[in-house]
Amino acid sequence: MKALFRSVGIPILSILFALDIWMIFFYAPMEKELQASQKIFYFHVAAAMTAFLAFTVAFVCGIGWYVRKREVWDDVQVASVEVGLVFSAIVLATGPIWARTAWNTWWTWDPRLVTMTILFLCYVGYLVVRASLSGDARKNACAAMAILFGINIPITWLSIQWWRTIHPDIGGLPGTRLEPKMRIAFWFSVLLFILLFIPLVAIRSRMERAAKALRALHRERLFGGTE
Amino acid sequence: MAPLLLAEGVGKDFDERPVLDGVDLALESGRTVAVLGPNGSGKTTLAHILALLLRPTRGHVSFEGRAVPRDPSVVRRRIGFVSHQPGLYLDFSPLENLAFFGRLYRVADVASRSKELLERFGLWRFREEPVRIFSRGMTQRLILARALLHDPALLLFDEPFTGLDTPGERLLLETLDLERRAGKAIFLITHDVRIAHAAATEGIVLAASRVRRRFKTDEIGVDTLEAMYRDALQEAGCATA
Amino acid sequence: MRDLLTLVAKDLRLQAKTGELLASIFIYSLLVVLILSLASAPVHGNMREGIHVIASTLWVALAFAGVVGATRVIEIERRDDCLKSLRLAGVSPSILYLAKTTTNAILLAGIQFLTVPVTFVFDDATTFAIVPRLAFVLFLGIAGFSAVGTVMAAISTRAGGRESLLSILILPLLVPVLLGGIEATKTLLAEGAFLNPNSIFWLKLLVVYDIVFLAVASLVFEYLIEE
Numbered sequence: 012m013k014a015l016f017r018s019v020g021i022p023i024l025s026i027l028f029a030l031d032i033w034m035i036f037f038y039a040p041m042e043k044e045l046q047a048s049q050k051i052f053y054f055h056v057a058a059a060m061t062a063f064l065a066f067t068v069a070f071v072c073g074i075g076w077y078v079r080k081r082e083v084w085d086d087v088q089v090a091s092v093e094v095g096l097v098f099s100a101i102v103l104a105t106g107p108i109w110a111r112t113a114w115n116t117w118w119t120w121d122p123r124l125v126t127m128t129i130l131f132l133c134y135v136g137y138l139v140v141r142a143s144l145s146g147d148a149r150k151n152a153c154a155a156m157a158i159l160f161g162i163n164i165p166i167t168w169l170s171i172q173w174w175r176t177i178h179p180d181i182g183g184l185p186g187t188r189l190e191p192k193m194r195i196a197f198w199f200s201v202l203l204f205i206l207l208f209i210p211l212v213a214i215r216s217r218m219e220r221a222a223k224a225l226r227a228l229h230r231e232r233l234f235g236g237t238e
Numbered sequence: 239m240a241p242l243l244l245a246e247g248v249g250k251d252f253d254e255r256p257v258l259d260g261v262d263l264a265l266e267s268g269r270t271v272a273v274l275g276p277n278g279s280g281k282t283t284l285a286h287i288l289a290l291l292l293r294p295t296r297g298h299v300s301f302e303g304r305a306v307p308r309d310p311s312v313v314r315r316r317i318g319f320v321s322h323q324p325g326l327y328l329d330f331s332p333l334e335n336l337a338f339f340g341r342l343y344r345v346a347d348v349a350s351r352s353k354e355l356l357e358r359f360g361l362w363r364f365r366e367e368p369v370r371i372f373s374r375g376m377t378q379r380l381i382l383a384r385a386l387l388h389d390p391a392l393l394l395f396d397e398p399f400t401g402l403d404t405p406g407e408r409l410l411l412e413t414l415d416l417e418r419r420a421g422k423a424i425f426l427i428t429h430d431v432r433i434a435h436a437a438a439t440e441g442i443v444l445a446a447s448r449v450r451r452r453f454k455t456d457e458i459g460v461d462t463l464e465a466m467y468r469d470a471l472q473e474a475g476c477a478t479a
Numbered sequence: 480m481r482d483l484l485t486l487v488a489k490d491l492r493l494q495a496k497t498g499e500l501l502a503s504i505f506i507y508s509l510l511v512v513l514i515l516s517l518a519s520a521p522v523h524g525n526m527r528e529g530i531h532v533i534a535s536t537l538w539v540a541l542a543f544a545g546v547v548g549a550t551r552v553i554e555i556e557r558r559d560d561c562l563k564s565l566r567l568a569g570v571s572p573s574i575l576y577l578a579k580t581t582t583n584a585i586l587l588a589g590i591q592f593l594t595v596p597v598t599f600v601f602d603d604a605t606t607f608a609i610v611p612r613l614a615f616v617l618f619l620g621i622a623g624f625s626a627v628g629t630v631m632a633a634i635s636t637r638a639g640g641r642e643s644l645l646s647i648l649i650l651p652l653l654v655p656v657l658l659g660g661i662e663a664t665k666t667l668l669a670e671g672a673f674l675n676p677n678s679i680f681w682l683k684l685l686v687v688y689d690i691v692f693l694a695v696a697s698l699v700f701e702y703l704i705e706e
Contacts, residue, residue, distance in 0.1 A: 077702060129651045136648040143638040146253045151702040152634045156648070159630065162695060163652050170655040170684060227254035291566060292705075311569040319567050323560030327489075329496050341485045342568035384564070 016210055024207060031196075031203050039196035048112040051105050057200040058101040059127060061208050063164065065095025066130060068212070070161025073154040082220065085150045088157055089141065090215035092134050094208060099131045122171040129167055133160045240303035241266040242392055242423040243288060248297035249447075250283050258283050259447045261297070265392060270414060270424040272438035272455075274431060274467055276476050279444045281427045282322070285396045288425060289319045315343060318390035320381055320398045328370040332361055332380050335369065336387055343388035355383040359409065374401035382410065386417070393417060396427045411437055431467055435460045443467055445474035482570050486578035491585065493555065500551050501589060507547060508540045508594045515539060516601040534664040536598050537591075538657055541620055544590045545583075545653075546646045549628030552583045553636050562704055572701035576629060580693070583625035591617055609671050616663045619685040623656035624649075626689060630696035633703040659684045 035053045072088035075081075106124055107117045118124070137156045144152055241264040249259040258280040265271055265288070275281045286292040287299065290310040299306050301313050326335050333352055340348030356362045359379040369377060378401045385393065395414075399407055414437050418424055428434050434441055435455050443451040443466065450470035453463060494500055515536045556562040556579075565575060595613070627649050635645040659681040666678040673679055 077699070125654075129654050132647065132651040136644075136651070139644065139647065140634055140638045140640075143640065143644075147705070148637060151705065152637060155630070155634060155699040155703055158695065158699060159627075159652065159692070162691060163655070166655050166688060166691075170658055173680065173684070223254055230253060230255040289567065291563065309571065311566075311571050314567050315569040317567065319563075321560065321563060323563070325560045325564035325567075327493060327555075327561060328559060329493055334492075338485065338489050339564065339568055342482060342565070342570060 016214070020210055024203075024210075027203050027206070031200055034196040034199055039193045040190060048109055051109045053197055053200040055102060055105040055109060056197070057204040058098045058105070059123070060201055061204040062095045062098035062102060062127070062130070064205065065091045065098060065208060065212070066134065066161060066164055069095065069134075069157040070164075073157030073161065076150060076154040080150075082223065083216070085153065086216040086219040086223075087212060088153060089219055090212040092137055092157070093215055094211045096131065096134050096138070097211075098204070098208070099127055099134075102127050103131060125171050126168050130160075130164065133163065240300075242302060244300045244303075245284075245288065245294075246298045246300075248284070248287055248294045248299060250280075250287060250292060251295045252283075256295075256447055258287070258294075259296075261444075261449055263288075263442065263449075265423040265425055267391070267421045267423050268418055269440065270418050270426055270438040272434035272441035273425070273427045273444055274429065274434050274441060275427075275444035276429065276471060279476075280447045281444055282396055284444065285319070285321070285394050285425065285427055289317055289394050290314050291319075315388065316391045318385035318388070318393045320385045320393075320395045322396060322400070324369070324377055324381055326369055326377070326380060326384065329368055331364075331366050331368055332356055332383070333365045335380070336384060339384055340387055345388050348387075351387060352383075355386060358413070359383050375403055375406055378402055379406060379409075382413070386413075391422060393422055393424045395425065397429075398426070399428065399430070399433060407433075431464045432460060435463050443470040445471050445476050448474070450474055482574050483578050483581070486565075486570070486575065487581050487585070490552065490555065490578070490582040494582075494586070500548075501586065504544050504547050504551075504586070505590055505593055508544045508590050509597060511540045511543050512536055512594060512598050512601060516598075530665055530668040533598060533668060534661050537595065537617070537664060538620065538660050540594050540598070541587065541591065541617070541624060541660075542650065542653065542657065544587055544594075545621075545624035545628050546642050546649065548583055548586050548590070549625070549632040549649070550636060550642050550645050552579055552586070553629065553632040557636050566704070572704060573697040575704070576697045576700035577693075580625045580629045580696075583629055584621050587621045587625060588618070591621065609667055612667055612673065613664065616660060616667060616682070616685075619682065619689060620656055620660040622689045623685065623692065624653060626692045626696055627652050627656075630692075630700055630703065633700065637703065655688055656685060659688070 031053075035050050039050075039053075041049075068091040069088050072084045072091065075084040076088065106127070110119060110124075111117050137153065137160065140156065141149060141153050243265040245261055245263045248261045248263075250257055261280075261284060263271065263284075273281050273284065283292065287294050290299070290301075290306055290313060301316075306313060327338070330338070333356075336352040336355070337348050340351065345351055352365075353362065356365055359382060361376065361379055361383065364372070364376065369380060372380070378398070382398060385395075398410060402410060411433075414424060414426070418439075424438075426434070426437055428437075438455055440452070440454045442449050443453075450473060451466055453466060455463070458466070516532070519532045519536075556565065556575075566572075595610075595617070599607075628645070631648045631652070632645055635641070635648055638644060663673070663678050663681040663685070666675060666681075667673065670678075673682065
């Protein structure tokens with residue numbers, strides 16, 4: 012699988028990303044007010060959607076672990092959380108860059124900014140706990156966190172939207188009414204990010220499985236075999 | 239008649255490594271089974287599986303001929319367990335501790351039962367003092383009293399002699415005998431061959447996660463048992479104790 | 480149900496015996512209130528701002544007390560392996576979770592009972608007629624903090640961390656409660672009742688949040704206390 016990804020996956024993804032960048036900069040028309048700064052939005056929102064997808068996958072894996080205690084649920088779970096964190100980091104990094112030009116401020120209490128920051132912090136906590144536990148205790152605790160944080164995704168998202176509808180100081184993100192060409196470029200980006208997400212999670216889960224096997228071998232050597 | 243507790247082919251993995259493998263064991267009323275084994279042989283893990291606190295990775299455990307249910311809370315109440323940690327509230331006095339656990343175990347007359355046990359273990363004088371000020375041996379006596387509080391059908395004792403002085407040791411040996419005669423099934427973990435021989439009717443030697451030997455104490459003497467234990471450890475590749 | 484009462488009675492008795500916990504959390508909350516009031520002293524005199532300060536002070540104090548309280552309430556059972564004794568005595572994990580949450584809530588309510596008057600004095604509140612309604616909002620907040628705090632403390636104490644680890648786990652998770660609580664408290668302080676639909680809406684959010692987390696946490700708690 013690894014060889015296949017190297018020989019086929021990476022070239023294809025590279026070509027698709029080149030195509031994506033072409034679509035963003037040349038195919039999609041320039042936004043009238045925001046000009047070039049709006050281009051960041053294709054990556055920013057796509058990364059955000061992928062991050063949400065990642066945390067949802069982790070949530071499902073948490074339930075999966077409790078229902079059927081198979082290692083794969085734990086492997087995919089940590090993989091999704093880590094990849095989700097990377098995508099959230101992209102969101103949190105690109106957000107302020109765009110906000111600086113669009114709203115003339117690095118940081119604002121925009122609802123979605125807050126949502127993403129909170130999610131990011133939650134799953135950082137997940138990794139901290141994960142690092143300090145081992146064995147079944149770790150798998151049980153991580154599954155619990157994936158579930159509880161997962162429940163919080165929609166609640167946080169909605170509550171912050173409600174919060175702002177009550178204080179309509181700042182409007183929503185511009186660009187909700189997209190021109191057809193913009194829309195095509197946008198959804199292409201989203202799909203491409205998800206396409207990138209899948210192999211990343213697969214690779215990271217395999218790493219986790221390998222790490223577990225390695226640890227088991229190490230213990231075996233340390234404590235002596237049982238035939 | 240089916241034994242009170244039956245373990246068949248029981249094994250447990252921690253961190254993908256087996257710490258216990260293929261253990262068959264039957265605990266019957268009026269019998270005391272000793273488990274001899276060095277540190278890290280899986281004795282404590284076995285005790286936790288028999289106390290229904292840990293689910294085995296492999297194998298099968300049944301209580302009174304029936305498989306252990308998914309929620310084993312009710313079955314657990316029939317068991318008295320002594321482990322390495324106190325499992326008591328150190329800010330409470332012996333009486334308060336026993337009263338609390340007595341309520342959880344639904345003991346009918348906690349007050350008189352507590353008095354009986356505290357007197358038997360020589361703690362009545364300290365009944366109102368917080369456990370925090372107790373010595374190791376006194377705490378151990380209280381742990382034993384708590385394990386017997388609800389008159390369980392099965393007693394699982396993991397190194398119960400730890401911290402006891404000579405009178406305390408004699409007291410515990412007497413108690414074990416008394417409880418066995420009263421029809422309890424007893425499971426006794428120890429690394430002391432002399433105690434295993436004195437207290438048990440039969441036993442197993444556990445080393446490197448597996449049962450290496452089985453013995454009946456009325457068939458062999460202490461010295462034979464000692465030699466058997468040493469052989470088993472050598473065979474399993476453990477450093478001799 | 481009987482077990483629940485036995486467990487809560489035991490916890491309260493244990494607290495009454497040592498007393499150290501309640502006293503230390505109370506002084507801690509008091510300091511939080513003092514520092515926040517001090518930090519916002521210049522804006523006093525302005526009615527709107529004053530309300531803002533009181534509402535946020537109350538909730539921030541609750542958040543800090545909640546983190547410390549939840550850790551201690553779980554630590555009682557972790558120490559000396561009392562948890563194992565409880566499991567042996569046939570206490571079901573859900574009952575244990577609900578008992579710990581109840582103890583936690585009673586402790587927090589006790590703290591708030593002492594903290595709220597102090598906040599009123601420090602921040603010059605004048606409307607005492609709202610106290611019953613305020614108690615109701617705070618109760619919903621306390622329920623949320625206890626529900627989430629107890630389950631997360633089971634994870635953080637297991638991972639060997641204490642208050643600092645717990646706070647990074649629960650504070651992001653409790654953003655909806657903090658938001659809802661502060662908003663509802665603000666309208667309450669400004670209008671003296673829950674008249675407008677906004678505050679009703681926030682109360683509903685708090686109720687739903689409390690119920691969802693209590694239910695899910697009492698299900699996953701079993702896996703967090705297993706060995």
